[in-house]
Amino acid sequence: MILNRLGNKTKIAGEIQKYFPQHAIYIEPFFGAGGMFFNKPKAKYNFVNDFDDDVYNLYRQLLDNKEELIRMIEMTPVTETQFKQWGKGKREDTPLLNAIRFLFISNFGLYGKPDTLRIGAVNPKKAILEHIDITFEYLGDVYFFNCDFRKVFKKCDYKGNIEKCFCYCDPPYLETGSNYSADFTEQDSFDLFDVLQGSGVKWAMSEFNHPFILQQAEERKLKVNYIGERKNIMNKRIEVLLTNYEIPQYNLFD
Structure with a gap:
């Protein structure tokens, strides 16, 4: 997950x-x-x-563009400025970038909300990367609707x-x-x-x-x-x- x-x-x-x-x-x-x-x-x-289009798009990008999604997760820095822009509803130009935006504001936000950047001992980016392959495999034969x-x-x-x-x-x-x-x-x-x-x-x-x-x-x-x-x-x-x-x-x- x-x-x-x-x-x-x-x-x-x-x-x-x-x-x-x-x-x-x-x-x-x-x-x-x-x-x-x-x-x-x-x-x-x-x-x-x-x-929710953001939820569907995230999983769609995982299934269709897994390697590129992983690369973007690894490359994208976690900054308070970027988090605030995304939290205010700033959308990106491509489905892949929007998946990154949604993933980051959900996982790095306090209580999963886009209001406050959560900084602590747990590294959300590391957790995402550790679970991304098993998530991909689990969803491989699943019918996903939006x-x-x-x-x-x-x-x-x-x-x-x-x-x-x-x-x-x-x-x-x-x-x-x-x-x-x-x-x-x-x-x-x-x-x-x-x-x-x-x-x-x-x-x-x-x-x-x-x-x-x-x-x-x-x-x-x-x-x-x-x-x-x-x-x-x-x-x-x-x-x-x-x-x-x-x-x-x-x-x-x-």
């Missing part, structure tokens, strides 16, 4: 996966940094998506194998002031519930115990599984995993 983003599931991926059913086909409409995908057993067929979540299932070929399919969603959480390109609204969440329930597959969705989310879960007769408490400087919230299926007693991944 080479990207650091707010809300990354790396630290709690193992705990969440305990609730995943057996599956051969995996769908993830909100890929982001890939904190879940890169930390779970890989399914036989994988369909992932991210609506569209609104409402269109993802229409792009996936799973209709003859619904019983083997599983979808995990990690959307931007309601009212969290995320660093995503657009905030997720209650209408977006409502639409996501509709899309998931209309897909016919087993699915799970991460969120906080927001009143609207819990209300939807009750009305739609979903299971609410409590993952644990998450704290930050401002507050503490309860992480939940909503599922449309009974939790399996054991987990095997094809």
